[in-house]
Amino acid sequence: MTKWEYATVPLLVHATKAILDNWGSDGWELVQVVPGPNPENVVAYLKRPVES
Numbered sequence: 001m002t003k004w005e006y007a008t009v010p011l012l013v014h015a016t017k018a019i020l021d022n023w024g025s026d027g028w029e030l031v032q033v034v035p036g037p038n039p040e041n042v043v044a045y046l047k048r049p050v051e052s
Contacts, residue, residue: 003050006031011042020044 011019020030028046036043
């Protein structure tokens with residue numbers, strides 16, 4: 001069975017692609033994006049398999 005680790009990442013609207021590309025290059029997969037604490041921000045939920 002695959003085991004996962006998770007991360008929550010604040011995304012700045014003007015830099016969303018760069019932030020997600022950076023996390024993606026480390027093996028993280030985007031699961032969901034939800035509204036953040038203010039209109040300029042959203043929060044990304046990411047996951048990746050745990051290395052065993």
